[in-house]
Amino acid sequence: MRYELLLQPALSKAPFETAVVEAALPEHKATRRLDGAWCVALPHGEVTLVRLFDEGQLKGFTVQVPLSHQLDLVRETLEWGVAFARETGLALVDPRQMRPLTLADEGSLTDAYLQTAKYAGEYAGVSEAVLAAYGTHEPGAMSMQVKVLLAIGAFIALVLWVWSKLQ
Numbered sequence: 001m002r003y004e005l006l007l008q009p010a011l012s013k014a015p016f017e018t019a020v021v022e023a024a025l026p027e028h029k030a031t032r033r034l035d036g037a038w039c040v041a042l043p044h045g046e047v048t049l050v051r052l053f054d055e056g057q058l059k060g061f062t063v064q065v066p067l068s069h070q071l072d073l074v075r076e077t078l079e080w081g082v083a084f085a086r087e088t089g090l091a092l093v094d095p096r097q098m099r100p101l102t103l104a105d106e107g108s109l110t111d112a113y114l115q116t117a118k119y120a121g122e123y124a125g126v127s128e129a130v131l132a133a134y135g136t137h138e139p140g141a142m143s144m145q146v147k148v149l150l151a152i153g154a155f156i157a158l159v160l161w162v163w164s165k166l167q
Helices: 018-028 072-088 103-122 127-134 144-166
Strands: 002-009 030-032 038-042 045-054 057-066 090-094
Touching (some): 002 045, 002 072, 002 103, 018 038, 018 072, 038 072, 057 072, 072 090, 090 103
Antiparallel strands (some): 030 038
């Protein structure tokens, strides 16, 4: 399960210029796989671009972002996608929001991404997104193991104190 964005012509009736787009991809950290998909290596991970067909016609690319509890990759994808779209005359579209994205849409995109990751982690069992569903360890907070060990230690101390008072 992945979060999907679309790279498609900015004007809905405009044709998708495959040659122009695919010529620009290698200049933007993208490599082509044997199955025809493109992989874009970003600092916090990799996104995949897969051809999008509608009624037998190539309409654009689906940008697939792996789900996780961390938002760095989706933010980088937004930055990369908006820059690439601007350069190639395309639009980066979030189908859930039903509109083209800009850099100002980071908050709404990360909210939608995190909501999808939470669902995937909680209900679909996507292991990479489980922390999104159940929360992450906050810096400075005690882990559950430490809390259990402290509780056991307090219980033993209480039992020893009661035992010493009974004698």
